[in-house]
Amino acid sequence: MNEQRRQILQMLADGRITADEAERLIDAVQREGTEPVAGGTARPKVRPRYLRVVVNANDLVEGPSRINVRVPLQLLRAGVRLASLVPPQALHQVNAELHRSGVPIDLTQLKPQQLEELIEHLDEISVDIDSVDGKVQVFCE
Amino acid sequence: MIPQLLTVRYRRAGGRLRRLYVPLLPVLLVLSPVLLLAVLGGLTACLIYGVRPVGALRGLGRLVWALPGTSFEIEQGPAAVLVSIR
Numbered sequence: 001m002n003e004q005r006r007q008i009l010q011m012l013a014d015g016r017i018t019a020d021e022a023e024r025l026i027d028a029v030q031r032e033g034t035e036p037v038a039g040g041t042a043r044p045k046v047r048p049r050y051l052r053v054v055v056n057a058n059d060l061v062e063g064p065s066r067i068n069v070r071v072p073l074q075l076l077r078a079g080v081r082l083a084s085l086v087p088p089q090a091l092h093q094v095n096a097e098l099h100r101s102g103v104p105i106d107l108t109q110l111k112p113q114q115l116e117e118l119i120e121h122l123d124e125i126s127v128d129i130d131s132v133d134g135k136v137q138v139f140c141e
Numbered sequence: 142m143i144p145q146l147l148t149v150r151y152r153r154a155g156g157r158l159r160r161l162y163v164p165l166l167p168v169l170l171v172l173s174p175v176l177l178l179a180v181l182g183g184l185t186a187c188l189i190y191g192v193r194p195v196g197a198l199r200g201l202g203r204l205v206w207a208l209p210g211t212s213f214e215i216e217q218g219p220a221a222v223l224v225s226i227r
Contacts, residue, residue, distance in 0.1 A: 049210070050210060062217060062218055063217070063218035063219075064216075064218070065215075065216060065217040065218065066214070066215075066216040067214070067215050067216075068212075068213075068214035068215075069212070069213050069214070070210065070211065070212045070213075071211055072207050072208075072209070072210040072211060074206075074207040075204065075207040075208060075210075075211060077203075077207070078200065078203035078204040078206070078207045079204060081200050081203060082197075082200035082201065082203070082204055085192050085193065085196050085197055085200055086192075087190055087191045087192055089191075090190070
């Protein structure tokens, strides 16, 4: 910053800028110095706590509608842990019903660790869908 | 943090917004005999279906503890429902 200030003063001494311009430049340099430097003294990344789902739709018949859901990520983690307690025979029955409904997902292959990882990386997700009829946003905050 | 207050706001078509505040701790205290029976029934079901009762209780506790901060807000035309847990 001292170097920048010296250059400004040198430009003023050379007559390339006026005193007012030099003052404005020095103010700008000082403001820049007080702001945190990106990557250097940046604050640690704050972990998001909530999963938000926002849906705005415009229905010509029923009018505008809005859905705003906020779920703590901790609740998702707790749900995943609770789901891991489901006995295997129940999972087989759920699998059979899913196959019958045309959803070929084998829930017995889902391990609690994988679900935990899924939740851990959910904070990076951001979905934006814009259409004429409405807008859907899924993000973490 | 244990959930303390359930807020329900609803507005019917053409009606005004109504608010309902439910303090959960007193309600849980009033319903504790029923809850005790429900827990006993749940534990019995766990034993029948081969689920670890301690794990189930712990998982349920975590689920309840993680509830504060949850909110659902649905608006459809003039009607609206908001459920919030604090």
